[in-house]
Amino acid sequence: MAVLEVEQIPVLKDNYVYLAHESEANVTAAIDPAVHEPVLERLARKGWKLTHILNTHHHGDHVGGNLALKAATGCTIVGNGADAARIPGIDVRVRDGDTYMFGKAAAKVMDVSGHTVGHIAYWFAESRTLFVGDTIFALGCGRMFEGTAEQMWGSLAKLRALPDDTLIYCAHEYTQNNARFALTIERDNELLRARSSEIDIARAHNRPTVPSKMGIERATNPFLRADVPGVARAVDLVGAPPAKVFAEVRRRKDVF
Numbered sequence: 001m002a003v004l005e006v007e008q009i010p011v012l013k014d015n016y017v018y019l020a021h022e023s024e025a026n027v028t029a030a031i032d033p034a035v036h037e038p039v040l041e042r043l044a045r046k047g048w049k050l051t052h053i054l055n056t057h058h059h060g061d062h063v064g065g066n067l068a069l070k071a072a073t074g075c076t077i078v079g080n081g082a083d084a085a086r087i088p089g090i091d092v093r094v095r096d097g098d099t100y101m102f103g104k105a106a107a108k109v110m111d112v113s114g115h116t117v118g119h120i121a122y123w124f125a126e127s128r129t130l131f132v133g134d135t136i137f138a139l140g141c142g143r144m145f146e147g148t149a150e151q152m153w154g155s156l157a158k159l160r161a162l163p164d165d166t167l168i169y170c171a172h173e174y175t176q177n178n179a180r181f182a183l184t185i186e187r188d189n190e191l192l193r194a195r196s197s198e199i200d201i202a203r204a205h206n207r208p209t210v211p212s213k214m215g216i217e218r219a220t221n222p223f224l225r226a227d228v229p230g231v232a233r234a235v236d237l238v239g240a241p242p243a244k245v246f247a248e249v250r251r252r253k254d255v256f
């Protein structure tokens with residue numbers, strides 16, 4: 001069984017870059033390297049050689065380190081073939097539904113457009129590991145810069161169907177602010193209230209709140225709960241289609 005070892009590297013103001021290491025084939029990927037130097041430092045500390053970059057989408061804080069890392073290591077850059085023109089240095093063009101073999105670990109490629117059009121996630125089922133970029137955050141979701149609410153809701157609904165113990169590796173530490181917003185939507189959600197207290201404690205000690213797990217996201221993240229009656233009621237849209245409810249929750253977060 002090819003299991004991934006994941007390293008979390010905080011960079012810039014609130015980004016996370018990840019290293020994923022698959023020891024059987026001895027391959028190491030950087031997921032969404034915003035920058036190159038902290039990645040090279042961590043690789044040296046771990047004694048790993050960078051063989052791959054996996055990109056989720058084209059934003060600068062996700063691809064900014066691509067070319068410098070490729071120049072330094074000769075790594076292979078993997079990204080969405082449907083958005084190849086915006087992924088610097090892309091070598092391998094994957095598509096929605098593909099199974100990409102990272103060493104001996106299989107990743108299912110999922111189109112999760114909405115934040116951008118052409119955003120993908122990498123689902124390593126064996127390791128219960130999901131690299132999700134800016135689609136889901138702990139208690140949040142990405143802003144819709146390019147896609148529509150229908151698209152984003154569809155993407156979140158696809159991800160929501162993954163197992164409870166799925167580890168969600170998102171690309172930003174936005175959790176504390178997200179929790180404050182989530183409580184404006186579901187202030188009587190006991191799990192959310194308990195989680196919010198835990199998050200405050202973690203952040204007070206400067207500990208990461210990421211990765212989170214799909215089970216707790218499904219129970220507490222308002223953006224995954226647009227089809228829960230209490231959420232529709234909170235935004236005065238009882239009986240409306242979930243995508244509409246989702247759009248209104250997203251709109252409120254944009255101005256929160």
Ligand code: ZN
Pocket residue numbers: 057059062115134
């Ligand atoms: Zn982004």
Ligand code: FE
Pocket residue numbers: 059061062134171172
């Ligand atoms: Fe980002």
